[in-house]
Amino acid sequence: MAAPLAAQEAVPYSAPNGWDISQLRQGGQVAACEAMRITGMEEGLFFRHDPAETVIGFSSFASAASPFAIDVExxxxxxxxxxxxYGMEPVEDHNGFTWRGLVMPNSEPWGELDLFASAGTVHFAYDTGTGPTQVSFPLTGSSRASKETYACVQTAGSAPAADTAGPKVIYGSCKLAVDGRVYLDMASGCPIWLENDGSGSFWINTDRDSYLGDWFAEVRPDGSGLASAWWNGVAGATHAQGFLGEDFRLGSAGCWSNARATVCAAR
Structure with a gap:
């Protein structure tokens, strides 16, 4: 959990392509970094990263009116x-301004981060309390801004990132469908191996140590909004040598798909 904002000192870090990135320090160590792109009066995009979680946020008309989490499409x-x-929460930045944000634990795979860095626009729809509204933002410079925000946290002297130090395994739901056939569909208990390096890469149905399922697959996003995927192809085969394509796109429920296959992973 990030330190209270009042206990953090904000230092300008960089300003790529209309984004302003600040490094938040506590006790001489980096606690978090925040990127903002202001597009209008109390309107803009927000991106925050710390060792525990990452936030995609926005501000628009009455987006922070509720002090509680609200449903945002x-x-x-x-x-x-x-x-x-998503249930998006009010998130306060180091200036005390409140954004509406999707808070994502770094211990889970989030394809939304790859889309935020590679897509051209992002759209939000929510209820202001007086009626539904919708807002769209161009993602100009978001790829560089997100990369620099990650790098900002990893700058020398930063706080130890215990939760993001090396690969880890979580357990959740997973699915693998190839050429119209479902080979794997687990609603829970599926081991999901995370690269845990910010790339979004993961394997399903294996912990890559002591357990390897009859069917398993690997997905590697390339940072452009697309991903490549492989599977073992034969029940019980121990290597993911079957190439499924390099044009996978992220859809709903943590599923990456192309014309041939779908690979899903979610907690």
């Missing part, structure tokens, strides 16, 4: 059908 590049509804 978010989608990218006009593809509303691939969007999802």
């Amino acid at each position: 978010m989608w990218f590049d006009g593809d509303r059908g691939a969007g999802q509804v």
Whole structure:
């Protein structure tokens, strides 16, 4: 959990492509970094990263009116059908300004981060309390801004990032479908191996140590909004040598899909 804002000192870090990135320090160590892109009066985008979690946020008309989490639909590049509804929380930045944010634990795979860095636009729909509203933002410079925000936290002298130090395994739901056939569909208890390096890469149905399922797959996002994927292809085979393509896109429920296959992972 990030330190209280009052206990943090904010230092300008960089300003790439209209974004302002600040490094938040506590006791001489980096506690978090925040990136903001202001597009209008109390309107803009927000990105925050610390060793425990990452936040995608926005501000628009009455977006912070409620002090509680509210349902917000978010989608990218006009593809509303691939969007999802999230419980977005009020998130206060180091200036004391409140954004509406999707708070994502770094211990889980979040394809939304890859989309935020690679898509052209992001859209939000929510209820202001007096009626529904919708707002869209261009993601100009978001790839560089997010990369520099990650780098800002990892700068020398930063606080130890115990939760993001090396690969880790979580357990959740997973699915693998290839050429119209479902090979794996686990609602819970599926081991998901996370690269845990900010790339979003993961394996399903294996902990890559003591357990390897009959069917398993690997997904590696490339930072452009696309990902490559592999599977073992034969039940019991121990290597993911079957190439499934390099044009996978993230859809709903943590699923990456192309014309041939779908690979899903979610807690």
